[in-house]
Amino acid sequence: MKPFIRIAILGSFLLVFLPFYFENNLLAQKDSMKSWSLQMKAFAPNAGGQDAWALRWASDFKEWMAFTNFDLYAGDYPLIGLAHGWRHSFCGLKCPINPYVQAGVGISTAGPFAEFIWGMNLLYLIRLDFSSHFILQKRLLSWGYPLWIGVSVPTW
Amino acid sequence: MNSFLFQINSFRFFNFLPDFFGYCFLTLSILSVSAIAFGAEFSLYSRAGLFQQPSSQYYHFTQGIGVRLLFFDERVGVEVTYDQRPKFRSQGYEDQEEFTTINFGGSFKRFKNFRLTSFIGVSKIYGYIRSTHSDEIFEKREYEMHAASLSMRVEYVLKHFVSSFGIQNFHGFSTREQSEIYVAWPFYGFVFALGVSV
Numbered sequence: 001m002k003p004f005i006r007i008a009i010l011g012s013f014l015l016v017f018l019p020f021y022f023e024n025n026l027l028a029q030k031d032s033m034k035s036w037s038l039q040m041k042a043f044a045p046n047a048g049g050q051d052a053w054a055l056r057w058a059s060d061f062k063e064w065m066a067f068t069n070f071d072l073y074a075g076d077y078p079l080i081g082l083a084h085g086w087r088h089s090f091c092g093l094k095c096p097i098n099p100y101v102q103a104g105v106g107i108s109t110a111g112p113f114a115e116f117i118w119g120m121n122l123l124y125l126i127r128l129d130f131s132s133h134f135i136l137q138k139r140l141l142s143w144g145y146p147l148w149i150g151v152s153v154p155t156w
Numbered sequence: 157m158n159s160f161l162f163q164i165n166s167f168r169f170f171n172f173l174p175d176f177f178g179y180c181f182l183t184l185s186i187l188s189v190s191a192i193a194f195g196a197e198f199s200l201y202s203r204a205g206l207f208q209q210p211s212s213q214y215y216h217f218t219q220g221i222g223v224r225l226l227f228f229d230e231r232v233g234v235e236v237t238y239d240q241r242p243k244f245r246s247q248g249y250e251d252q253e254e255f256t257t258i259n260f261g262g263s264f265k266r267f268k269n270f271r272l273t274s275f276i277g278v279s280k281i282y283g284y285i286r287s288t289h290s291d292e293i294f295e296k297r298e299y300e301m302h303a304a305s306l307s308m309r310v311e312y313v314l315k316h317f318v319s320s321f322g323i324q325n326f327h328g329f330s331t332r333e334q335s336e337i338y339v340a341w342p343f344y345g346f347v348f349a350l351g352v353s354v
Contacts, residue, residue, distance in 0.1 A: 041338060042338070043330070043335075043338050043339065043340035044338065044339070044340065044342075045210040045211050045339065045340065045341060045342065046339070047337045047338075047339055048337055048338055049337070049338025049339070050338075088264050088265065088272075088274075090264070101264070101274045101308055103308065116308055116323050116325075118274070118276060118306045118308075118325075130304060130306055130325065130327055132323070132325055132342070132344050134344075139213075140215075141213060142208045142213075142344040144325065144327075144342045144344055146304075146327040146340040146341075146342045147327070147340060
């Protein structure tokens with residue numbers, strides 16, 4: 001691993017955890033924690049995975065997301081969508097390890113779709129999702145993001 | 157005679173039965189003591205589903221069975237399922253797939269007789285495809301993989317009957333070479349289950 005990447009990873013952890021060292025009651029003061037996540041390349045049946053991106057804003061109970069998949073086209077445009085999801089967190093965003101399940105509905109350039117996620121937040125900064133989209137066109141299309149990996153930033 | 161032997165060999169359901177019963181025995185023997193201590197719900201059910209293969213947009217019918225043990229007020233438990241996609245013959249080819257799964261999970265929301273459940277576990281997938289062009293030219297390609305099994309269901313409980321409908325995904329684990337190029341093998345499906353519980 002290149003030194004720059006190593007320093008960047010270490011620096012990111014310090015940025016998040018250093019405040020807790022000085023103020024260990026920081027989380028307890030905040031009832032509702034939020035999280036911004038940016039997800040990038042996902043695994044897929046085709047070699048090279050999916051060139052897909054998603055931006056997600058989540059609480060313990062809800063999530064808004066926008067995504068695009070440059071490997072799938074709806075007409076002349078890449079697949080782009082917006083969705084709202086309802087989440088059940090098993091531990092909550094305050095926990096360093098937070099598994100959750102989520103179901104949502106949204107609209108995309110290919111039609112309305114439903115989203116189902118089994119995921120986990122790790123150490124506030126890492127997000128791992130197993131996610132599937134069922135897009136309603138003339139017939140029901142399924143498309144998924146097995147192991148969609150992203151970075152998160154906790155907010156309040 | 158040759159084709160008769162081949163048919164027996166290709167009917168892999170019997171090959172998987174020891175796996176299935178093995179899982180069941182382990183599950184039941186480990187958890188039965190806890191179940192007696194804390195009160196449990198034991199269910200036996202049949203499953204019917206529609207599954208999409210990783211590389212196609214076609215849905216295939218599957219059938220299966222499952223056993224489940226939930227305890228701590230049905231919040232936590234374990235289930236073992238076996239699903240099979242029956243043989244499908246088309247254009248000189250025949251294929252089949254089987255999924256043997258052990259899942260952990262439970263219900264996380266309840267309202268009246270309904271409840272939402274989620275399970276996560278591991279599955280063993282076996283499948284084959286063979287040419288049926290001629291008896292003399294015999295070609296068969298088998299594949300086996302392990303997969304993450306994920307499900308989310310709505311269940312309806314009425315006395316000793318349990319029915320459920322939900323999403324079931326199998327995300328096949330890649331080999332190391334495949335992982336390096338971001339390859340995975342997802343199967344997506346809908347499953348309806350109907351069974352009895354005590």
